[in-house]
Amino acid sequence: MEFFLISLLNGVSYGLLLFMLSAGLTLIFSMMGVLNFAHASFYMLGAYWGYTLSALWGFVPALILAPLGVGLLGAGFEKWFLRRVHAHGHVPELLITFGLAYVVLEVVQLLWGRSAVPFAPPAWLQGPAFTLIGGGPFTDLHWVWGAASEAACQGTALCSPFPATRAFMMGVALVMVISLWALITHTRVGLVIQAALTHPQAVQTLGHNVPRVFMLVFGVGTGLAALAGVIGGSTFVTEPSMAATVGSVTFVVIVVGGLGSLAGAFGASLLIGTVQTMAVAIDLSLSDLWLALGLPGQASAATSPWMKLTLSQAAPILPYLFLVLMLMVRPRGLMGTREG
C-alpha cells in the first residue's frame, strides 16, 4: 500500500511536470496550427538560465526571472521570425522551429559546455516534504511532515520519504493549472484568445490585435516551459540532451490528450507520468499472461525472449506505444475536438 502510494506520488509529480511543458505546446498549436519543435529547447534554456541566475541571486529570483526572460525571448522569436514565415504556410513555420531547436542546443553547449551542470535545489527544498510510514507498531498507514524520527522507522515499519523538490513541483504545477484555467475562462484576454483560436478573422475585424495575441500566447507558452525547466533541471539533471529526451514525450502527451486541448493535455500527462512510473514496478511479462490464461504452446512461450520481456523493461517505450495506439483508435486524442 505504502509502495503503491509513493509510486503514485512519483508518477503524478512527473506527470505534472510534463503538463507544465505540454500546456504551452498545445496552446501554441491550437492557436497557430504550428507544432513548435523548439518547445523543449525553451525548457532547457529555462533550466540553464535558472542555474546561472540561482548562482547569482538565489533560487527564488531564478524561478521568477528565468521564465520571464525565456518568455520574452519566445515572444521575440514569434514577432521577428515566426510571423515572417507565417505567410508562406505551415511547413516553413515547422522548419524554422526545427532549426531553432538545433541553434539553441549548440548555443547551450557553447555557453555551458557539453556535460551536466551542478544545478542543485536550494537548502529549503532538500530533504523530505513528508514521510509515509507503513506497518510496524502502527498497523495503519500514516504520515508525518518532514523526516520521520529514527524510532518511528524501526523494526518492521517501512518509511518512505517524499522529496520536497517533488512536492514543490506538484505545487507549482497545480497553481499554474488553476491560474491558466482562470485566465482563459474568466478574463477578457482569455475570451479573446478563445475566440482567436477558432475565428481569427472575426476577432481581427472586431478591432482586436490578433498578432499581438499570438505573440502573447507564444511568450506565455515558452515561459511556462522555462518554469518547468527551472524545476525539472534542479530536481533531475541539467544537461544538453535534456531537451531531446523530454521533447519526444511532450509530443506524445499532446497527441494523446488531443491536439489543442488543455484539459486533454492535463489528463494525458498524468496518465503517461503514472503509467511510466508504475510500469517500472510491475515484473509481469507476456509469458506470465500466457500461462495465466492457460493458452496452448506454453513451453515455447516461456522460452522466447520476446515473451519474457517484462513490463518494467518495456516502461521507457510505453508512451510511444500509447501514441501509436491512440492514433489508430482515436486520432483526435482523448479530448481533442478536431478530427484527424
Add this chain to the structure above:
Amino acid sequence: MTFSQRLIAALGALFVCGSALAQKGETVKIAWIDPLSGLMAPVGSNQLKSFQFFAEKFSQNNPAGVKFEVIGLDNKLSPAESLNALKAAMDQGVRYVTQGNGSSVAGALIDAINKHNERNPGKEVVYLNHSAVDPDFTNSKCSYWHFRFDADTSMKMEAMSSFMKDLPEIKKIYLLNQNYSHGQQVAKFAKETIGRKRPDIQFVGEDLHPLAQVRDFAPYIAKIKASGADSVITGNWGSDLALLIKAANEGGFNGKFFTYYTGVTGTPTALGKGGEGRVYQIAYNHYNMGGQMGQWMNEFQTKYKDDFYTGSAIHIFAYLGEAMAKAKSTDPVKVAAAMHGLKLKSFNGEVEMRKLDHQLQQTLYMSVWQKADKKYPYNPENTGMTLVPVKTFEPYISSTPTSCQMKTP
C-alpha cells in the same frame, strides 16, 4: 629552407635512424575514443584529462624514450559514432586506440579492428581497452589485438562475492543494472558466484534499465524497498550510479550498495555524507593508494580540480613504454608481441598481461565509503569523504579461467 639547413636536417635524420634504439624520440599517437557529450560526458572528459596527464608524465620518462600524444575523439557513447572516429584516427595514421566506456562500443571496436588488421597487413592497429569489462572480450570474442587493463566483470564479482560471503547480515539482494552487455553480465555473474558461495542468500529482484537514459530512479528505489532487499548489487556507472544513489538517499533506502564504480565522476557528490559505511566498491585501485600514485593524484587534483581514478591509464602507458623498449620499435605488431605475457611492477603490485586471453591479472581492492581521516586523507569532489580499503585480493583470487582460443598471427 636553405641548402645547408637541409643538409643538417638530412644528417640529423640519418643519425636518428642509425642509432641502436630505433624508436627513441618517436611520437606515438594514441586515439582516445569515448564520450565527450551526453550524460556520460563528465566521465569521458575526466578520463581524457587522465590520459593527457599521463601521456605527459610518461613522455618525460619511459624505457623506450618515446613521446606519447593522445588524440581525443568524441563517440557520444554510440558504437556507430565510434567506428567513424576509429576511421578518422586510422586516416591520420594512428596505430594505437584506447576506449573503455561501454562494452557496447568496445565490442564494435574489436570487430572493426580485427577486420582492419586482417585486410591491411603492415597497418595493424592495437586496441588498448581501459575500462570495458564484458568477460566475452577475453573469452568467446577474444582477439590478439585487444588488451584489457581493467579487471573483467567475472574477476570483480569473484572478489566481491568473497567479501560478501563473510557478511552474515546480507540475506536479500536486489540486482539493478544497465540494459546492455556489461549490466547483463554483472547480473549473471552475481547470481552465479553468490549462488555458489552463499546459497542461502535470496535474489529478491532484478531489473535492467536503459543505459544513460534514466533521469529519475525514484520508481526503482520504491520497488527495491518494497522487495525487502538489504543489499543492491549494481554495475552502474556515471550518471546512472549518481542518480540512483541520489534517489536512494531521497527515498530513504538504508541498505548496502555493492558497486563497481563508486569512485567515478558524479557519484561521490551524489553520495555526500549519506551512504557512510554502506556503499562498497570493488576495483583495481582506490583513492588512497599512497606512494607515487598518491603524488600523481594530488598533482592531477591541483592541475585540473578533478579526481583521477582511471588507474588503467597508468598501466597502458607503462606497458607501451616497456613493450616498445623490448621490441625496439613502435610498430604495433612488434609491440603487441612484446606485451603478450609481459609482467610489470605497478601501483597495485605485480601485474601480468595473460598470454591466453590478454586479460591483465592484477590485485583488486574492496573499499567502503566513509569519512576521510589522517590515514585515508584523499577527499574526492570535496565531499570530506573517501573510499577506505577493507580487503585486498591478490591476483590469484580474482583470476578466472578463460575459454579463449586466441589466433596468434
